[in-house]
Amino acid sequence: MIKRSNWLHLRIGFSVFLLPVFLFSLALVEEMDVGRGILTFIILHFFVYPSSNAYNSYYDKDEESIGGLKHPPEVDQSLWHLAIGFLIASLILGLIINVAFSGMLLTYGMVSMAYSHPSIRIKKYAYSSWLIAGFFQGCFTFITAYTGMTATGWENFTEPYLIIPGMLSTLLLWSAYPLTQVYQHKEDAKRGDRTLSLRLGIQGTFAFSALWFLLSGLAFVWYFLAYKEQPWAVWGFLVAMAPVLLYFLIWFIFVRSNRRYANYDWTMWMNRVSAIALNGFFLWYWLKL
Numbered sequence: 408m409i410k411r412s413n414w415l416h417l418r419i420g421f422s423v424f425l426l427p428v429f430l431f432s433l434a435l436v437e438e439m440d441v442g443r444g445i446l447t448f449i450i451l452h453f454f455v456y457p458s459s460n461a462y463n464s465y466y467d468k469d470e471e472s473i474g475g476l477k478h479p480p481e482v483d484q485s486l487w488h489l490a491i492g493f494l495i496a497s498l499i500l501g502l503i504i505n506v507a508f509s510g511m512l513l514t515y516g517m518v519s520m521a522y523s524h525p526s527i528r529i530k531k532y533a534y535s536s537w538l539i540a541g542f543f544q545g546c547f548t549f550i551t552a553y554t555g556m557t558a559t560g561w562e563n564f565t566e567p568y569l570i571i572p573g574m575l576s577t578l579l580l581w582s583a584y585p586l587t588q589v590y591q592h593k594e595d596a597k598r599g600d601r602t603l604s605l606r607l608g609i610q611g612t613f614a615f616s617a618l619w620f621l622l623s624g625l626a627f628v629w630y631f632l633a634y635k636e637q638p639w640a641v642w643g644f645l646v647a648m649a650p651v652l653l654y655f656l657i658w659f660i661f662v663r664s665n666r667r668y669a670n671y672d673w674t675m676w677m678n679r680v681s682a683i684a685l686n687g688f689f690l691w692y693w694l695k696l
Contacts, residue, residue: 447555545577
């Protein structure tokens with residue numbers, strides 16, 4: 408029997424932080440069946456991401472705060488079954504669209520398992536985990552979402568008009584990823600996971616993220632200004648990013664004065680501000696096209 412507390416480890420609400428990738432992909436779909444679009448959204452945000460969250464929780468067995476759960480309950484074998492059940496459900500639902508889409512979901516699921524499973528555990532390698540997590544939650548998911556919404560196939564991974572914005576999504580995730588680890592140094596060190604944030608140190612994590620935020624911002628400006636010839640989108644993007652950068656700067660100032668501010672609450676608020684700003688921007692961008 409699956410314990411009721413294990414359902415918390417699905418962290419379905421946490422999926423909103425990855426919603427910008429879906430909305431950005433949605434903006435590139437010229438003709439879409441509404442039902443297919445809704446199904447793609449449900450599969451990703453209510454099955455695939457929660458499955459990954461639960462699977463990660465099962466093998467991490469965190470005693471302190473994790474993303475979306477300040478006080479995570481204890482886990483048991485039933486959580487593993489829950490995670491696998493949600494993944495299988497996503498694959499079955501994906502087949503309603505087509506085999507290629509379901510295959511992409513399976514690929515994402517397998518990489519997610521490799522990220523957490525002790526026999527491979529990509530998570531314990533600082534730079535490999537950063538690269539892989541950013542690519543698959545960004546570019547790979549971007550193209551997977553587009554495939555689901557358009558019922559196309561694997562050929563989408565050869566299309567520059569999808570790869571370029573997909574990699575822009577990855578750049579944003581590479582910027583934010585180390586910050587999500589900044590309050591978990593004790594837990595990660597205890598498990599032997601040499602995460603990127605643990606290796607960089609707290610102030611090094613902020614400096615690293617600041618550099619990648621700058622690079623991702625410049626890349627988005629190039630994309631909207633030169634590649635898409637949409638100068639109006641540049642201003643919208645800059646306005647959306649302003650509160651994110653302001654919060655980041657204020658947080659960094661507090662952390663420099665006292666490292667205790669590199670904690671769960673400040674990290675979650677960084678995620679919330681980013682999600683509100685980016686979801687708002689990409690929704691506006693889609694509606695304006």
